[in-house]
């Protein structure tokens with residue numbers, strides 16, 4: 001088929017879809033007057049929660065330079081039709097208030113501040129299917145959350161069981177193609193729903209609205225100045241994997257708690273001999289696939305290297321995990337507005353493992369150090385540069401093993417470093433690192449709690 005022929009027709013068909021979508025109310029959210037909604041201000045009651053939120057990606061969802069870059073591209077490719085779709089999740093007050101497409105600097109603060117307190121706390125429920133802003137919303141200034149005894153002199157409160165569910169998050173953290181509901185571009189909620197954490201009753205909030213990685217529960221404290229002591233409070237941290245633009249400390253802790261690595265290689269291999277080595281990555285800490293979300297942009301990759309005595313480090317294997325989008329002519333990778341299908345998806349489901357085999361030839365010499373490392377970066381260096389931001393690479397996990405050329409070399413090696421040979425060292429190192437992380441997490445948690453109490 002002639003690719004040049006199909007593209008204009010396809011783009012035209014998709015534009016009709018996008019425009020139709022933009023014309024009907026964007027994705028079920030009501031029309032409101034933005035001025036009715038309270039902007040985020042320091043009310044003096046929830047200062048700690050406000051600081052946490054301020055460091056989160058929710059506070060930057062509309063002004064985030066990486067988002068602005070993709071938004072501009074999406075608008076250029078679709079004559080501006082896609083903008084309101086994007087903004088419904090990135091700045092819901094702007095879309096409901098009819099301000100979409102405006103420069104954030106010209107918007108009132110409640111619209112420009114992205115995913116704000118007064119949006120989330122006036123959500124009343126959701127329609128099915130979950131995703132593409134399926135939530136219902138009422139601008140009634142009755143702020144809803146998990147307590148049935150909250151009492152504020154400043155605004156009304158009400159109990160909402162819905163805020164305790166993953167569906168609350170899923171209404172934005174499931175993104176379907178705007179003109180093809182069967183094309184699931186981001187499916188964090190669905191990945192969670194079909195995985196083991198949903199069965200255990202562990203929700204998004206338990207891992208992402210906490211002071212550290214993993215499930216931190218109970219976390220006692222007060223949710224407002226002068227409010228009662230609670231057995232458990234959630235924090236508005238919403239930390240994920242973005243160490244460049246989000247809360248760097250919390251994001252790095254989460255990335256380091258997400259995966260474990262194992263390496264299996266012979267302990268002794270004579271020079272010139274070949275062996276199969278196997279590296280296993282386990283998604284041990286994420287409640288969804290690894291990576292998740294915007295996975296055509298996120299980068300997670302495994303690198304395996306070998307280093308002989310006095311040699312340069314040599315790469316013996318590399319694998320990238322993610323999704324690749326495909327257009328109607330079968331080209332890939334393509335941008336999401338051109339996508340009609342997901343060409344490939346090799347990510348790791350929660351609590352599952354993926355193993356990679358590599359062939360390795362023992363060089364001449366006494367020993368070789370094999371190292372496997374898993375890296376993560378929120379987007380490519382090119383994209384970060386284009387957006388004018390710095391997005392560092394994070395080491396999620398690393399593991400090493402020494403392969404000796406002979407039993408003698410091995411005995412000598414273990415004499416020299418005095419810790420006994422082979423794989424056991426590695427386990428010790430990792431267990432030690434894990435323990436340090438846990439201790440660091442506890443210390444940080446206590447420090448934060450202290451600062452909250454003061």
Ligand code: HEC
Nearest residue numbers: 046049050053115116117120145146163164205223233234
């Ligand atoms: C992305 C949505 C979202 C945003 C933004 C958000 N919250 Fe929350 N908030 C929640 C959810 C969900 C809960 C309840 C979690 C649960 O019970 O599982 C909650 C709980 C609370 C509570 C109850 C006490 C506690 O800490 O658990 C307070 C108070 C609160 N939020 C205030 C705020 C303030 C102030 C802001 C803005 C600075 C804010 N929230 C921003 C979703 C949000």
Ligand code: HEC
Nearest residue numbers: 057061064067089090169172204205208238239240241242
């Ligand atoms: C109104 C839509 C909306 C709701 C509701 C929402 N989010 Fe988000 N969330 C977003 C958007 C948009 C971003 C991305 C902002 C950006 O990177 O520019 C985001 C980013 C995040 C991130 C950071 C990702 C990273 O790369 O570090 C986490 C974690 C997160 N959300 C968790 C949650 C949790 C947990 C809930 C439910 C309590 C929730 N969100 C509810 C829209 C929403």
Ligand code: HEC
Nearest residue numbers: 166169173189192203204207240241254258285286287293
């Ligand atoms: C068992 C804990 C756990 C649960 C439950 C969980 N997550 Fe996560 N999440 C993590 C960890 C760890 C990471 C960091 C690794 C990564 O990026 O995937 C993460 C990353 C993320 C990110 C950033 C992904 C990226 O690379 O941009 C988002 C967004 C997110 N989670 C949203 C959610 C939502 C929404 C839910 C509920 C439907 C949820 N999470 C449930 C642990 C959890």
Ligand code: HEC
Nearest residue numbers: 066067070071074085086089132133172173175292293294
């Ligand atoms: C249904 C809700 C929803 C819609 C619609 C949506 N997004 Fe997002 N977007 C999110 C969520 C949730 C995240 C965070 C996911 C993650 O961390 O991987 C996100 C993250 C992003 C990021 C990553 C930002 C960063 O700093 O890493 C970019 C870029 C982005 N979106 C662009 C767009 C564009 C462009 C559109 C319109 C074509 C769009 N989004 C439409 C929910 C949405």
